Amino acid sequence: NAGVMQNPRHLVRRRGQEARLRCSPMKGHSHVYWYRQLPEEGLKFMVYLQKENIIDESGMPKERFSAEFPKEGPSILRIQQVVRGDSAAYFCASSQISRGAGYNEQFFGPGTRLTVL
């Protein structure tokens, strides 16, 4: 019973390059969330997606960042023209489809640590 998978675990990019982070949710989960964690800081919500839909992107920077969760395949967080300030750990979490009641526990992946040189 595999948990949330993220790859790569570590990613190094030079300024101006693109970074693509992948997240495969737990089996049966159709909700995906992306968070950013800066050193010595908490988790900052970025975006919440369901299959083929962006539900809430209120935490996403307005430029250079985008996310998708296609019908088939993993969710992708894409950062274009990376800058040093993008260096952080990016975590993906998934939860089950809402059944109209209760709380959807979020299960986290191991994260992708992005370093921008």
Next chain:
Amino acid sequence: QQQVKQSPQSLIVQKGGISIINCAYENTAFDYFPWYQQFPGKGPALLIAIRPDVSEKKEGRFTISFNKSAKQFSLHIMDSQPGDSATYFCAASKYNNNDMRFGAGTRLTVKP
């Protein structure tokens, strides 16, 4: 804006002691309060959670105390062990809402 404030930022406790981490929230619509535990190099994992219809929830050595009127909740770790050394995050969200807000985290070190 920071909707969940967590303190202290770091905490050192002797083995066998009690670790206490506090959180305060602003949005009265929040009604689900989980605590997550994160070890270095790993993703956060749900530790224990509470809803505001109870004032306390205990699971083993971990207890959440909840004060609805003060909009505060805390995590107590009894008989703290070196293996408890990790970063702890409190969080809050609304019922049936997937938008969860996290505190800044507390780095706990339990000395043997």
